[in-house]
Amino acid sequence: MSRKLLLTHDNVPNLHTIDVYRSKGGYASVEKALKKMTPEEIVEEVKKSGLRGRGGAGFPTGMKWSFLAKPEGVPRYLVCNADESEPGTFKDRYLMERNPHLLIEGMITSSFALGANTSYIYIRGEYFYVSRILETAIAEAYAKGWLGKNILGTGYNLDLYVQVGAGAYICGEETALLESLEGKRGNPRIKPPFPAIAGLYGCPTVVNNVETIAAVVPIVNDGGDEYAKIGIGRSTGTKLISASGNINKPGVYEIEMGVPVEEFIFSDQYCGGIANGKRMKACVPGGSSVPILPDYLVCKTATGEDRLMTYESLSDGGFATGSMLGSGGFIVYDEHQCVVRNTWNFSRFYHHESCGQCSPCREGTGWMERVLHRLEKGMGNMNDIDLLVELAKKIEGNTICPLGDAAAWPVAAAIKHFRHEFEYHVLYPEKVKDSKHGHKEPIMPVKPAPVMA
Amino acid sequence: MSLLKVTIDNHTIEVPAGTTILQAARLIGKEVAPPAMCYYTKLATSGGYCRTCLVKVSKGSEKDPRPMPKLVASCRTTVMDGMEVQNFTSPEVIEARKGVVEFLLINHPLDCPVCDQAGECHLQDLSYENGRSYSRYEFERRTFDKIDIGDKIKLHMTRCILCYRCVKVADQLTPGRGHGVINRGDVSEISTYIEHAVDNEFSGNMIDVCPVGALTDRTFRFKSRVWFLKPMDAHRDCDKCSGKAVVWKYGNDIYRVTGRKDQWGEVDEWICNTCRYDKKDAKDWTVEGPRKIEKTSVISQNHYEAGTKFVASPETLPVKQLS
Amino acid sequence: MSAHAHGTQHFDETKRANIKFSAEALTTIENLMKRYPEGKSKSALLPVLHVAQAESEGWLSAEVMDYVAELMGIQSIEVFEVASFYSMYNLRPIGKCQLEVCRTSSCWARGAEDVVDYISKKLNIKEGETTTDGMFTLKTVECLGSCGSAPMLQCGAEYHENLTEAKIDALIDRYRSEGTRKNYTDLNYTNSK
Numbered sequence: 001m002s003r004k005l006l007l008t009h010d011n012v013p014n015l016h017t018i019d020v021y022r023s024k025g026g027y028a029s030v031e032k033a034l035k036k037m038t039p040e041e042i043v044e045e046v047k048k049s050g051l052r053g054r055g056g057a058g059f060p061t062g063m064k065w066s067f068l069a070k071p072e073g074v075p076r077y078l079v080c081n082a083d084e085s086e087p088g089t090f091k092d093r094y095l096m097e098r099n100p101h102l103l104i105e106g107m108i109t110s111s112f113a114l115g116a117n118t119s120y121i122y123i124r125g126e127y128f129y130v131s132r133i134l135e136t137a138i139a140e141a142y143a144k145g146w147l148g149k150n151i152l153g154t155g156y157n158l159d160l161y162v163q164v165g166a167g168a169y170i171c172g173e174e175t176a177l178l179e180s181l182e183g184k185r186g187n188p189r190i191k192p193p194f195p196a197i198a199g200l201y202g203c204p205t206v207v208n209n210v211e212t213i214a215a216v217v218p219i220v221n222d223g224g225d226e227y228a229k230i231g232i233g234r235s236t237g238t239k240l241i242s243a244s245g246n247i248n249k250p251g252v253y254e255i256e257m258g259v260p261v262e263e264f265i266f267s268d269q270y271c272g273g274i275a276n277g278k279r280m281k282a283c284v285p286g287g288s289s290v291p292i293l294p295d296y297l298v299c300k301t302a303t304g305e306d307r308l309m310t311y312e313s314l315s316d317g318g319f320a321t322g323s324m325l326g327s328g329g330f331i332v333y334d335e336h337q338c339v340v341r342n343t344w345n346f347s348r349f350y351h352h353e354s355c356g357q358c359s360p361c362r363e364g365t366g367w368m369e370r371v372l373h374r375l376e377k378g379m380g381n382m383n384d385i386d387l388l389v390e391l392a393k394k395i396e397g398n399t400i401c402p403l404g405d406a407a408a409w410p411v412a413a414a415i416k417h418f419r420h421e422f423e424y425h426v427l428y429p430e431k432v433k434d435s436k437h438g439h440k441e442p443i444m445p446v447k448p449a450p451v452m453a
Numbered sequence: 454m455s456l457l458k459v460t461i462d463n464h465t466i467e468v469p470a471g472t473t474i475l476q477a478a479r480l481i482g483k484e485v486a487p488p489a490m491c492y493y494t495k496l497a498t499s500g501g502y503c504r505t506c507l508v509k510v511s512k513g514s515e516k517d518p519r520p521m522p523k524l525v526a527s528c529r530t531t532v533m534d535g536m537e538v539q540n541f542t543s544p545e546v547i548e549a550r551k552g553v554v555e556f557l558l559i560n561h562p563l564d565c566p567v568c569d570q571a572g573e574c575h576l577q578d579l580s581y582e583n584g585r586s587y588s589r590y591e592f593e594r595r596t597f598d599k600i601d602i603g604d605k606i607k608l609h610m611t612r613c614i615l616c617y618r619c620v621k622v623a624d625q626l627t628p629g630r631g632h633g634v635i636n637r638g639d640v641s642e643i644s645t646y647i648e649h650a651v652d653n654e655f656s657g658n659m660i661d662v663c664p665v666g667a668l669t670d671r672t673f674r675f676k677s678r679v680w681f682l683k684p685m686d687a688h689r690d691c692d693k694c695s696g697k698a699v700v701w702k703y704g705n706d707i708y709r710v711t712g713r714k715d716q717w718g719e720v721d722e723w724i725c726n727t728c729r730y731d732k733k734d735a736k737d738w739t740v741e742g743p744r745k746i747e748k749t750s751v752i753s754q755n756h757y758e759a760g761t762k763f764v765a766s767p768e769t770l771p772v773k774q775l776s
Numbered sequence: 777m778s779a780h781a782h783g784t785q786h787f788d789e790t791k792r793a794n795i796k797f798s799a800e801a802l803t804t805i806e807n808l809m810k811r812y813p814e815g816k817s818k819s820a821l822l823p824v825l826h827v828a829q830a831e832s833e834g835w836l837s838a839e840v841m842d843y844v845a846e847l848m849g850i851q852s853i854e855v856f857e858v859a860s861f862y863s864m865y866n867l868r869p870i871g872k873c874q875l876e877v878c879r880t881s882s883c884w885a886r887g888a889e890d891v892v893d894y895i896s897k898k899l900n901i902k903e904g905e906t907t908t909d910g911m912f913t914l915k916t917v918e919c920l921g922s923c924g925s926a927p928m929l930q931c932g933a934e935y936h937e938n939l940t941e942a943k944i945d946a947l948i949d950r951y952r953s954e955g956t957r958k959n960y961t962d963l964n965y966t967n968s969k
Contacts, residue, residue, distance in 0.1 A: 087919040088923050124921070125826070128961065163819075164823055164826065166865055183821030185637070185857055244882035244924045246885055250882075250926070284881075331882050342884070346881060353638070356636075358504055362556075366638070367592075370592045394555070394556070397523040398507060398552065400501060400526075629851055635861075636861070637861045646838065646853065646856035
């Protein structure tokens with residue numbers, strides 16, 4: 001049985017109440033951190049743990065923390081990114097809903113480590129009910145003295161607030177999130193300066209994902225070395241995977257880094273195989289932004305090795321034959337799903353979510369969507385396919401924030417691996433007229449694995 | 454203060470710390486300076502949006518010589534000692550810039566023949582240098598209704614490239630901003646949202662900073678093509694601004710007044726609305742002399758500048774002058 | 777296209793003069809503004825607009841936004857800019873229950889299009905339209921973070937997941953019999969499974 005660190009007690013009734021949470025050992029890390037450790041020691045443990053940002057980028061958390069500027073007399077902030085909006089990702093909602101105190105505990109311990117006395121949890125507006133759960137839990141924590149002035153008599157003060165957003169994927173980008181938290185449009189800032197130097201209100205700020213902050217709790221409790229024992233290489237610890245799409249058991253799974261992808265998809269412990277006895281056609285392993293993989297590259301790498309659920313293994317082969325772990329938004333598509341329609345779907349999403357600040361993203365995402373829509377409806381031509389490849393290239397890397405990349409990658413990857421399906425839409429327009437054409441019969445037979453060089 | 458050495462397209466220059474790549478390139482000269490549609494030296498926090506000034510940093514610095522992984526906006530990236538930058542010498546930069554220009558143009562109406570900005574439009578220059586001769590965009594273009602924001606400024610949003618300069622003028626030069634960017638993505642627009650006159654002493658500078666024909670002077674609209682006018686440096690005693698402006702004359706009549714722009718198209722000093730809109734009588738101004746206009750500019754076709762050799766022939770004469 | 781307003785909106789001075797939020801809402805707004813450091817109370821704008829929307833029949837008119845600007849001591853354009861950026865603020869009137877059906881990939885792969893079609897036929901409205909009795913608005917939205925329980929829709933604070941035709945029938949019946957407006961800010965919903 002796989003070890004769990006974050007979802008250990010997620011089926012215990014009333015875990016969201018502080019008494020039940022305490023009875024399961026909750027808030028031990030706060031006690032240990034505030035009474036027995038210095039902030040520097042906590043940062044050191046996080047560094048040792050090898051924990052990497054769980055929001056998608058996978059940047060080492062300890063290193064991010066150590067970049068935080070500490071000028072005299074200037075407040076520092078910790079902001080939790082609970083804007084979870086990457087299509088295919090719902091792990092943070094699950095965690096906050098079931099176990100809000102774990103996040104709060106992580107926020108207290110992390111705030112102490114970073115020297116922050118005011119911290120915010122920025123949660124997407126659609127999760128309004130989750131914000132209520134968090135606020136109730138925060139009120140409990142205040143009442144029991146885990147928050148507020150002079151916590152545990154150590155002289156450490158911390159105020160923790162929840163701020164709701166109002167519907168904007170871009171606010172998951174950390175500087176857009178800070179703008180939004182300041183009551184502005186969610187326009188990403190131009191970097192540098194990075195938030196570690198000038199973040200919220202121009203003060204040094206760390207922005208971390210919900211799961212990252214929750215992982216600080218077991219790291220402080222058991223030590224960074226213990227955490228680093230789980231996993232493979234630079235992918236340490238456990239990861240929450242949001243599994244969705246055409247599988248038998250969609251849901252949130254906590255896995256030890258390194259579980260084979262094949263086991264994750266097909267074993268009953270996790271996804272339980274493809275639903276309705278169908279075959280897998282493709283998989284997006286890390287949220288909508290990452291390249292889609294055709295079935296023959298999902299469980300094996302191009303060199304024939306087992307693909308594992310780690311940062312490194314999922315990106316093995318680069319963008320030619322690999323993808324990314326990203327946020328862990330694992331979407332599986334069966335043989336009846338149309339890749340062209342799905343690519344249009346993603347493209348529409350990025351078009352809808354572009355903030356509009358910089359020209360390649362503002363104009364390019366809409367253009368790509370329109371071309372894809374036309375292709376999908378059987379009204380495109382062969383040139384459209386190459387045009388899409390070129391547009392993706394012109395957007396990628398040339399924008400203020402990574403949304404441009406996120407919009408370009410799925411299109412480029414879908415055409416790379418499923419070009420035949422795009423061509424099919426051009427060649428047989430009458431077969432794709434019906435928007436649900438993919439659901440009745442496989443639009444194309446699942447392509448056999450090519451012989452790898 | 455020690456100077457930092459930076460090399461741009463094989464030209465090396467030493468600049469103080471804090472200088473951006475774009476500023477350094479401008480110090481070297483036109484042959485290396487990237488185009489800029491949104492950056493404006495006198496407007497704090499401007500730049501970074503349009504992406505036309507992207508350059509390649511092939512060497513980060515003497516200390517850390519690694520190249521930067523992506524192209525960077527030269528207007529918002531500061532120079533490091535020993536940095537090496539490629540602008541026109543990098544095919545990658547040229548390609549990316551072509552892409553940006555194409556994106557800027559897909560929804561632009563290309564109505565230059567009826568646009569007051571023609572002849573002094575930065576987008577026109579940019580697309581002349583980096584654009585295609587045809588559009589690959591086959592969908593309906595985004596359009597907006599023209600609106601008046603006050604009795605002096607016309608907002609023609611369809612032409613706007615969302616450079617944010619006018620928003621920053623309103624933020625930094627006027628007491629309370631009345632317009633901004635509403636909506637998001639490709640339906641973003643410069644707007645007052647509710648009917649609202651943008652009206653204060655310095656609001657007219659929004660027209661001068663607009664790189665395209667989105668904000669135009671209602672007291673000048675459709676009066677004349679700019680290349681039929683003679684721009685003259687002139688000044689007057691003004692209690693609100695420096696009074697240093699350019700008067701655009703046709704014969705003895707002043708058709709319009711603008712700020713004085715440097716070779717990068719940026720005004721030297723902001724002027725007030727009184728100077729801009731209300732002083733259209735030649736008696737109001739002391740004319741200093743003709744303004745130097747670059748030979749490549751369409752405005753120079755009026756060949757008024759002393760010493761310019763120009764032999765008129767029937768082909769090169771303006772076909773029809775507006776009366 | 778989204779429900780964003782284009783061009784210049786009508787502004788009614790009389791309507792503006794008559795806007796008044798409930799005492800409870802005003803207290804909430806006051807408390808929200810206290811959560812930020814001194815001089816940074818503009819930070820509360822997003823949560824305040826949620827309260828304002830709930831106070832104003834589910835949408836933000838230019839007059840309501842101007843009122844919010846006054847409450848918060850900021851320029852009204854700052855409110856217009858923000859309100860028009862975020863997809864959860866309605867700048868046009870909507871029905872009492874806005875059914876927001878997620879249409880992004882995972883939901884799409886599990887039949888989101890059928891859900892939209894079913895509701896559309898059942899209520900006899902197209903996407904973006906409101907029933908003539910003002911009860912329901914049908915809207916499609918992008919990913920709501922409920923991919924593992926697809927297809928799904930949101931109405932006010934409530935998430936309705938793993939939708940079937942029977943479930944849709946039941947929720948529409950319930951909303952109709954309750955007859956009340958559903959706001960994101962509704963307190964009593966915890967999605968306890």
